[in-house]
Amino acid sequence: MKKIISFTVNGAKQELYLDTRKTLLKMLREDLELMGVHLGCGGGDCGACTVLLNGEPVTSCLVLAVDCEGAEITTVEGVQQNGELHPLQQSMIEKGGIQCGFCTPGMVMNSLALLRENPQPTETEVRQALSGNLCRCTGYAKIVEAVLDVGNAMTNSKEAG
C-alpha cells in the first residue's frame, strides 16, 4: 500500500509516493540517494543511520517514512556550510576520529544534536550521548576528543567575534 508524503530534507521540500513499509532510512538512500545514511544493524542498536528528525537524533531504520509527514530531516549531507565542512566534521578529520568511516555520519549527526543543546559538554556527557553509536575501529577516544575539541573551538570563536 502506498501513500503520498511531503517533508523537508536538508532544507529542500520533497513530495514522494511511498510504500507504507519503507523506513526513513530506505527512503533517504533509495529515493533521495543520500548515501551518508548508513544501514548497520537495522534494529536501532548501532546508530549508523542516525539523522536529525525535527532537530532530534533518531535511528532512521526504526522510523516509518510515512510517519514523517511535515517533518524536517537533516542528514550528514546537509551539515556542510556554504560548501565547507562543518567544524565538527573538520575536527573529526583532524583528531583522527575517522577510520573506516562507516559509523562517522551517525556519530556526526548525534554529536551535532548534543552540541546544539550543550555547546561545551564534558567527556562523560559526550560518551553518554554517543552511547547509541557503535564504532569498531577507533576505540572511541579520538571521536570523543573531536567532539570535545569542537565544542571548545565553537565557543571560543563565538566569544572572539
Place this chain on the structure above:
Amino acid sequence: MKAFEHYAPDSVEELLELLKSKPNAKLIAGGTDLLLQMKEGTAQPETVVSLKNVEELGGFSVSKNGYRLGTGMTLRRITRSNELTQNFPGLIYAAGVVASEQIRSLATLGGNICNASPSADMVPPLIALDAVVQLVSSQSQRELPLSEFFKGPGESVLKSGEILHSIFLPQPSGSMIYSKHAPRKYMDLAVVGVAVRLAKKHGKINEARVALGAVGPVPFRAEKTEALLAGQTLTTELMREAGEMAAGECVPIDDIRGSAWYRKRMVKVHVRRNLEALR
C-alpha cells in the same frame, strides 16, 4: 515485512472512531519495539495507526492533586522537562537510562508501558509513585493503578479499541529512587530494576513502596517488603531484612541476561542500597 495500510489521525476522537472500524489495528507511537517485531515478522499487522499527530497525547498538565502525563510524550521530552525533573527526579533518571539518545527521541512513555516488557525501565518507578492509568475507548473510560495493568509478558488489560490515554501521578510524597542493574552502563536492558519510595514522618516510615522489574512475568509491588518497612525506623538491620524479603517475593526466570538466582541476589542488593540512599 507484510504490506499494511497506514492511518495518522489528528485527534483522540478520530483515533477511537478509527479503532472501532479496525479492531485489529496496531498502534504505533515511537515504533522502536513494533517496527522491530514487524521486521522480524513476529508482528504482521494489516493496519497500522500512528499516534504521532495526536497532540492531546503529547504533553503533560498539572493540577493541585498531581500530574497528568500524556502517553505520547517521548522519553527525550520527559528528560528535558525542568518541572518533571524537579518533582520526579527518580522517574526522570529512569527515562534517561532507556536505550540511547536516538531511541529516546522516538520511544514514548505509553509505548514503554504498553509493550508490557517485564524489564521496562519506566514501570517500577511509576508504580512506586502510585501511578494511575487512564484507559479510553469510544464507549468507555476507566482508571486503574498501573500495578494492575499488566497480565503477563507482552500482555496488558487493554481491550480491543481501547488506548492508554494518560498517566496520573499524585503529588509526590517522600523520595523515590530507581536503580537499574545491567552489565552495560548504557544501551542495555535491565537485568533487575528496583524502585523504592519512602515517605517519613517524625523519623519513621509512614509509607513505603517497593516496585520490582525484570524479576517476574510483570513488574510488581513487593507488598510484604512494603509492610515490613511501614511504621518502622530505618536501621541497618531493617534494610538488610527488607532486601532479603524482596528477593523472596521475586519469581524471576533464567535467561540470557541473568539466572534467577543472580537476579534474586541483585534485588537484595539494590533494595538495600536504595534504602540506604533514602535514609
